[in-house]
Amino acid sequence: xxxxxxxxxxxxxxxxxxxxxxxxxxxxxxxxxxxxxxxxxxxxxxxxxxxxxxxxxxxxxxxxxxxxxxxxxxxxxxxxxxxxxxxxxxxxxxxxxxxxxxxxxxxxxxxxxxxxxxxxxxxxx
Amino acid sequence: xxxxxxxxxxxxxxxxxxxxxxxxxxxxxxxxxxxxxxxxxxxxxxxxxxxxxxxxxxxxxxxxxxxxxxxxxxxxxxxxxxxxxxxxxxxxxxxxxxxxxxxxxxxxxxxxxxxxxxxxxxxxxxxxxxxxxxxxxxxxxxxxxxxxxxxxxxxxxxxxxxxxxxxxxxxxxxxxxxxxxxx
Numbered sequence: 001x002x003x004x005x006x007x008x009x010x011x012x013x014x015x016x017x018x019x020x021x022x023x024x025x026x027x028x029x030x031x032x033x034x035x036x037x038x039x040x041x042x043x044x045x046x047x048x049x050x051x052x053x054x055x056x057x058x059x060x061x062x063x064x065x066x067x068x069x070x071x072x073x074x075x076x077x078x079x080x081x082x083x084x085x086x087x088x089x090x091x092x093x094x095x096x097x098x099x100x101x102x103x104x105x106x107x108x109x110x111x112x113x114x115x116x117x118x119x120x121x122x123x124x125x
Numbered sequence: 126x127x128x129x130x131x132x133x134x135x136x137x138x139x140x141x142x143x144x145x146x147x148x149x150x151x152x153x154x155x156x157x158x159x160x161x162x163x164x165x166x167x168x169x170x171x172x173x174x175x176x177x178x179x180x181x182x183x184x185x186x187x188x189x190x191x192x193x194x195x196x197x198x199x200x201x202x203x204x205x206x207x208x209x210x211x212x213x214x215x216x217x218x219x220x221x222x223x224x225x226x227x228x229x230x231x232x233x234x235x236x237x238x239x240x241x242x243x244x245x246x247x248x249x250x251x252x253x254x255x256x257x258x259x260x261x262x263x264x265x266x267x268x269x270x271x272x273x274x275x276x277x278x279x280x281x282x283x284x285x286x287x288x289x290x291x292x293x294x295x296x297x298x299x300x301x302x303x304x305x306x307x308x
Contacts, residue, residue, distance in 0.1 A: 010163060010167065011163050031166075031191050031195075033159045033162070033195060033198065033199075035273075036271060065184060065187065065188065067188070067191050067192065067195065068192060068273050068275035068276050068279050069195075069272065069273045069275070071262070071273070071275065072262060072273035072275060075262050075263070076266075098180075100179075100180045101180050101181075101184065102180070102181050103180070103181050103184040103185070103188075104184075110255075110259075114259070
């Protein structure tokens, strides 16, 4: 399976999924009109990785603002990871945000509430 | 009611005075397109940052604006109402709260459905709204029509007062739906 790279735009984040490293990074704002279309390749990639790679998956997030359809898409990815975790696979996530952006922190906390795999929320100083 | 003659010049000064009196920071009226939503959003963020508003205030106003504008746009696309003018206003009320208001043309029956959805949210406190958000977040994809169905709940969660709405009948089975969110 290949790596997945989706370039950043003013309304969509930079997405990079590295098959060998088992790391997905997402950075920036996410409020595209077509969130479901934007995130589908990533959701498919995560599904394939968790089914075939046999290695841990780490999600490294520096997302800033998300519209509600991006929130839904992120939830779908966290749910895929949660299922894998319950089957004994090693998955983890870290969401880093700037201290001034409290709203991002609150959103990350809400996602974290529904995940039982290691999920850390770090404040950038 | 007397309709103004089409040849009457538009009184821009009078419009400007309404904007000033209502403390309107930013206003758009016309068909909503994706690039416009993005550009106005960027302008709104920059303007608010210039006012030295807290990042949370900027984020809340931006977020409600985006949800409203994208809801309007999605509906207009689905109904082939793309040429209908919609209105989006961002203002401040006398107490200094930011207010995001928008109106768009809808089929009357769709307007009724929207009003029902909003009225259900009016009874919910912040905890119940959070629960409703999480329930909606897990609705199966197959039950969604390209939209997560979260926008109104999210606006209600961010608002400091109940969502205000109205549905005014137009001709041809249509109506003007208006929504006002006070932050």
